Amino acid sequence: MGIGLTMETSEQNNYQKKIAIINDLSGYGRCSITVQLPIISAMGIQTCPIPTGIFTNHTGFDSFAVKDCTDFLHSFIDEWKKVNISFDGILIGYLTNPAQIDFAKTFIEEFGKESTVILDPVMADNGEFYSGYDSKIAERLSELISYADILTPNVTESCILTGKQFKPYFKTDELTEMAEILTRDRAKRVVITGIDSPGFVSSFAFESENKESYKLYRKKKCHNERPGTGDVFSAVIAADALNGIEFLHSVERASDFVAKTLKVSDQNNTDSLNGVCFENFMSIKI
Numbered sequence: 032m033g034i035g036l037t038m039e040t041s042e043q044n045n046y047q048k049k050i051a052i053i054n055d056l057s058g059y060g061r062c063s064i065t066v067q068l069p070i071i072s073a074m075g076i077q078t079c080p081i082p083t084g085i086f087t088n089h090t091g092f093d094s095f096a097v098k099d100c101t102d103f104l105h106s107f108i109d110e111w112k113k114v115n116i117s118f119d120g121i122l123i124g125y126l127t128n129p130a131q132i133d134f135a136k137t138f139i140e141e142f143g144k145e146s147t148v149i150l151d152p153v154m155a156d157n158g159e160f161y162s163g164y165d166s167k168i169a170e171r172l173s174e175l176i177s178y179a180d181i182l183t184p185n186v187t188e189s190c191i192l193t194g195k196q197f198k199p200y201f202k203t204d205e206l207t208e209m210a211e212i213l214t215r216d217r218a219k220r221v222v223i224t225g226i227d228s229p230g231f232v233s234s235f236a237f238e239s240e241n242k243e244s245y246k247l248y249r250k251k252k253c254h255n256e257r258p259g260t261g262d263v264f265s266a267v268i269a270a271d272a273l274n275g276i277e278f279l280h281s282v283e284r285a286s287d288f289v290a291k292t293l294k295v296s297d298q299n300n301t302d303s304l305n306g307v308c309f310e311n312f313m314s315i316k317i
Contacts, residue, residue: 047076047077048076048119048273049076049078049079049118049119049120050118050120050121050122050270051081051118051120051121051138051142052068052071052078053081053083054081054122054124055083056080056086057086057087059087059089060088060259060305062089062259063089063124064082066262066263066306066307067263067265067266069309069310070270070313071266071270074267074270074274075274076119076269082100083100083131084099089259089304101128101131104134108141119145119146119147120146120269120273121142121143121148122151122265122266123149123179124153129171132172132174132175136174147181149180149181149269150175150178150179150181150183150218151182151262151265152176152182152188153188153261154168154169155188156187156225159187166191169191169192173192176192176217176218179217180217180218180272181218181221181268181269182213183261185223185224186223186224186225186226189209189213189223193209193212199227203247206235206237206247207237207245209223210239210245214237219240220236220239221236221237221239222235222236228249231250232249232252233249233250234247234248234264234286235247236278236279236282238279246279250286250290251290253294253297255293255296256303257306257307258304258306260292260306263285264286264289267281268282268285271285288312291312292307292308292311292312295307295311296308
């Protein structure tokens with residue numbers, strides 16, 4: 032199964048579809064828009080990035096510089112309305128403050144009436160909030176659930192959004208309960224990622240419109256944890272959604288693709304802070 036320019040797409044595409052990506056941009060370290068834009072583009076979707084912040088390199092490094100773009104964000108709405116842009120999808124990732132959350136809401140209200148909205152509620156991992164996030168920001172981020180069609184939280188974020196206690200391991204019925212809570216509103220599809228079990232990491236896919244439609248995808252753990260894997264995962268999910276790929280199949284494809292990029296990155300002895308070598312699978316013949 033290949034992810035690249037020869038991926039499965041809907042035969043009903045009469046024009047090139049477009050997706051807006053609201054996320055941060057890191058110049059080095061392969062995460063966020065830096066990985067999502069090329070992957071989604073390679074899957075046949077025009078990508079229109081809206082950087083919430085510009086980082087020299089991601090926050091996993093000991094030192095980095097950042098330019099907050101909050102004050103500039105509404106210019107995207109103002110200028111894109113002038114040229115009458117419409118979007119088939121909106122992918123939302125890293126939002127750092129209440130003003131950016133409000134911007135995401137306004138953007139969806141302006142451009143998302145007929146769009147598929149994919150929300151990756153970036154705020155925590157491994158049972159802890161990321162630096163700069165807390166329960167107050169989490170509460171505001173939870174408001175975006177009612178604006179989304181597809182959710183891609185990791186297991187820590189799922190616990191925060193559903194009020195459940197984080198723990199090392201989860202049973203299928205516990206994951207199902209969280210997924211049901213997350214899909215009570217607009218979102219009907221959710222995939223909970225980063226679920227630990229001895230020797231494996233799993234993703235749990237759930238569709239609320241069919242209570243029997245859920246599946247746990249397990250992959251062997253790689254040696255190194257790497258940044259950007261959630262961004263790679265959500266990029267495939269977003270592009271597949273616009274290309275008409277069935278959701279459970281899409282989660283399988285995204286899981287397989289992330290596993291392949293992790294494996295080749297370890298084989299290449301790539302510094303773990305430099306993310307995954309997704310470029311190895313983005314071949315193009317000119």
